[in-house]
Amino acid sequence: MSQNNIKSLEDDLWESADALREGSKLSSQEYCMPVLGLIYLRYAYTRFKYVEAEILKDRPSRNGIKLPVESSDFKSKSAIFLPENARYDYLLNLPKDKNLGEAVDKAMEAIEKECPDLSGILPKNYQTIFKNDLLKDLLRLFNNDALNEIKDDVIGRIYEYFLNKFAKNIASDDGVFFTPKSLVRMIVSIIQPTHGKILDPACGSGGMFVSSGDFVNTNGGAGGRASASNKLTFFGQEKVEFNAKLCKMNMAVHGLNAKIISGDEANSFYNDYHKLEGKCDYVMANPPFNVNKVKYEATLNAGRLPFGLPGYNEKTKEIGNANYLWISYFYAYLNETGRAGFVMASSATDSQHADRDIRTKLVETGDVDVILSVGNNFFYTLSLPCTLWFFDKGKKGELKDKVLFIDARNYFTVVDRNLNEWTKWQMKNLSAIVHLYRGETEKYKAVIHDYCTYFHDCAERYNGRDMAFALGKCSKGEDFAEVKAALEKELDTIKGEQKEQEAELDRKAETALKAGNKKTANEAKRQKKVMTATFEKFQSEINKVLVVAHDALWLSEKFGNGKYADIAGLCKLASRAEIAEKNYSLTPGAYVGVAEVQEEEENFAERMKEIHAELNKLQSESNALMATINANLKELGLEA
Numbered sequence: 001m002s003q004n005n006i007k008s009l010e011d012d013l014w015e016s017a018d019a020l021r022e023g024s025k026l027s028s029q030e031y032c033m034p035v036l037g038l039i040y041l042r043y044a045y046t047r048f049k050y051v052e053a054e055i056l057k058d059r060p061s062r063n064g065i066k067l068p069v070e071s072s073d074f075k076s077k078s079a080i081f082l083p084e085n086a087r088y089d090y091l092l093n094l095p096k097d098k099n100l101g102e103a104v105d106k107a108m109e110a111i112e113k114e115c116p117d118l119s120g121i122l123p124k125n126y127q128t129i130f131k132n133d134l135l136k137d138l139l140r141l142f143n144n145d146a147l148n149e150i151k152d153d154v155i156g157r158i159y160e161y162f163l164n165k166f167a168k169n170i171a172s173d174d175g176v177f178f179t180p181k182s183l184v185r186m187i188v189s190i191i192q193p194t195h196g197k198i199l200d201p202a203c204g205s206g207g208m209f210v211s212s213g214d215f216v217n218t219n220g221g222a223g224g225r226a227s228a229s230n231k232l233t234f235f236g237q238e239k240v241e242f243n244a245k246l247c248k249m250n251m252a253v254h255g256l257n258a259k260i261i262s263g264d265e266a267n268s269f270y271n272d273y274h275k276l277e278g279k280c281d282y283v284m285a286n287p288p289f290n291v292n293k294v295k296y297e298a299t300l301n302a303g304r305l306p307f308g309l310p311g312y313n314e315k316t317k318e319i320g321n322a323n324y325l326w327i328s329y330f331y332a333y334l335n336e337t338g339r340a341g342f343v344m345a346s347s348a349t350d351s352q353h354a355d356r357d358i359r360t361k362l363v364e365t366g367d368v369d370v371i372l373s374v375g376n377n378f379f380y381t382l383s384l385p386c387t388l389w390f391f392d393k394g395k396k397g398e399l400k401d402k403v404l405f406i407d408a409r410n411y412f413t414v415v416d417r418n419l420n421e422w423t424k425w426q427m428k429n430l431s432a433i434v435h436l437y438r439g440e441t442e443k444y445k446a447v448i449h450d451y452c453t454y455f456h457d458c459a460e461r462y463n464g465r466d467m468a469f470a471l472g473k474c475s476k477g478e479d480f481a482e483v484k485a486a487l488e489k490e491l492d493t494i495k496g497e498q499k500e501q502e503a504e505l506d507r508k509a510e511t512a513l514k515a516g517n518k519k520t521a522n523e524a525k526r527q528k529k530v531m532t533a534t535f536e537k538f539q540s541e542i543n544k545v546l547v548v549a550h551d552a553l554w555l556s557e558k559f560g561n562g563k564y565a566d567i568a569g570l571c572k573l574a575s576r577a578e579i580a581e582k583n584y585s586l587t588p589g590a591y592v593g594v595a596e597v598q599e600e601e602e603n604f605a606e607r608m609k610e611i612h613a614e615l616n617k618l619q620s621e622s623n624a625l626m627a628t629i630n631a632n633l634k635e636l637g638l639e640a
Helices: 003-024 028-057 071-075 088-092 100-114 132-141 154-174 181-191 207-219 226-231 241-253 296-302 323-333 354-364 424-437 441-461 467-474 480-514 518-559 576-581 601-635
Strands: 196-200 232-238 258-262 280-285 334-345 368-374 386-392 402-408 413-416 419-421 571-575
Touching (some): 028 088, 028 132, 028 241, 100 132, 154 207, 154 241, 207 226, 207 232, 226 232, 323 354, 354 576, 402 424, 424 518, 441 467, 480 518
Parallel strands (some): 280 334
Antiparallel strands (some): 334 386, 368 386
């Protein structure tokens, strides 16, 4: 299934499911887990049919009839056997007089019996949450034939997509369980997990694990989804039970085996439940920032403090800010060649006193690898910027004295007024800087090749248009600037063609009206409407390619020769001596400097419109608030 088709399927399924939620009057929080449970049911059935077909290929026969499959056959293939009452087709075809919610509850119980790891995890109480008709509609919705493509992990994509959407909707009250996909993938892209033990001590819904599995399956050779489970062992701690359930279901949907612990014993401040200090090949996390009132004696007893304890209040015996507890823990979990990547509050890069002492010791180990600043609005629940930290205990000797600083605060794509992200190409570009810093030239060249392949595919799609020639040349490694120029010229041409054809149809309609021929005039107006929509769709497609061309040019102009270089305002390779001179600050902006601003006029105008709209809204709200205050003061006889 193509990426475009999957995206369309994701959108269609979400819109339909969300419309059903609106009709039910359920909140996103009430709706989230049961719907994800139904997606899991669909996954379990699709995988059951896939494995069943494999088993039946070589199944012995008796009296000309193949022997029925059994639970033990599925266990041998690391799959779950589904009793008949837990199969999706059984639920879909249940007679109308049967209680569908009760049947779904029994299906969940049957699966948990077959797979003890899921015991108590799958959602229940469908008969009390959903009316029969709504549940039937949801089951039909997820019976889309495209979800039978288990090899392409379409259902895993759908699960992630729904989880992402629910996170946005729930963000106002409990959206903290989800780390935005672009941050997760950036962390995975830089630490590049390929084997061994992976720990996420604040694992939420398991996004770090899923993305690591994707990385291995994309870069780790043959074997499909199972190869990730063969090469990686996942360990997670998540204090919030709801989030841990989402994680375990997420692992199951993606076919990954994980050891997830939840509840009080999963509180990573005080417990190393999996006993992994000094044993992890990789640590990834998005921990809660700026947590206070952590009991210092309990953390002292828990160990994992290679650089000592952060500052604490002698009177209350509490740590004022736990950021450096997390940072110390992540380092302590690593084995002698381990890598860590995690999200951290921006303030942690230059916080003082005990934090600075810990940071000094950390820098002097030579194991701090990359520090990357992230701009505002990357989280659904936070508008503040953050920083990605990376450790590497297996750094090459010549890099041991260096730290790569990247300031990406001004490099992102605006999704809407309250949310930013990195596109796939922007993530490739930022990762390419790290590849070059590490001397991994072939990986940089692979990114350039990805751009060339993309433009080559576009050239075939737009064969016959003038821009196709430039796109085709680029597929051979030619200049990306030529591609950008050709696309911009093509857009001007298309706009000119549109204007001419619209004017011609306007003249046709006007002439027909003067002649009293309303039918011809209406037909000309209809043709104009269709033609305009066609042109606008084409322009939208070209603009998408143009955005990629901008990113290709952004990378090639800076590092076209395939060698790392410090770029003002973007990246700087600093020595430990330079870091010491700056009082051991790890704030990228202190090192990379400021680049000359060259903002395109059109983008600047659009941004100014957004700013003005926001200011107008705030002014309106301010006026309304002042009017309310004045009215209240007047009632109290206290006019201003």
